[in-house]
Amino acid sequence: xxxxxxxxxxxxxxxxxxxxxxxxxxxxxxxxxxxxxxxxxxxxxxxxxxxxxxxxxxxxxxxxxxxxxxxxxxxxxxxxxxxxxxxxxxxxxxxxxxxxxxxx
Numbered sequence: 001x002x003x004x005x006x007x008x009x010x011x012x013x014x015x016x017x018x019x020x021x022x023x024x025x026x027x028x029x030x031x032x033x034x035x036x037x038x039x040x041x042x043x044x045x046x047x048x049x050x051x052x053x054x055x056x057x058x059x060x061x062x063x064x065x066x067x068x069x070x071x072x073x074x075x076x077x078x079x080x081x082x083x084x085x086x087x088x089x090x091x092x093x094x095x096x097x098x099x100x101x102x103x104x
Contacts, residue, residue: 001021004027005023005026006027008025010022050076070093074092075091075102076089077090
């Protein structure tokens, strides 16, 4: 629902026991039409891991594998936490394919 005065989106606000819609310009709709406010949160707990056939396109960095002690690994970045926190670096050994995270 949009403000008839300025065109901004109206936001819901409690006014005693009823809900009204208000705008930052000062407009308020005290008798809103039958509106339903819904919010859906979709949580994705899975993390995309790079397939072995895609490794050839990944950059290689110096990192020691805890399994085979190889000194080179492919790496990629994934935003696994909130948007204002740093990305998580994933590494995969170029020799034994062991995969781990680096939380720098």
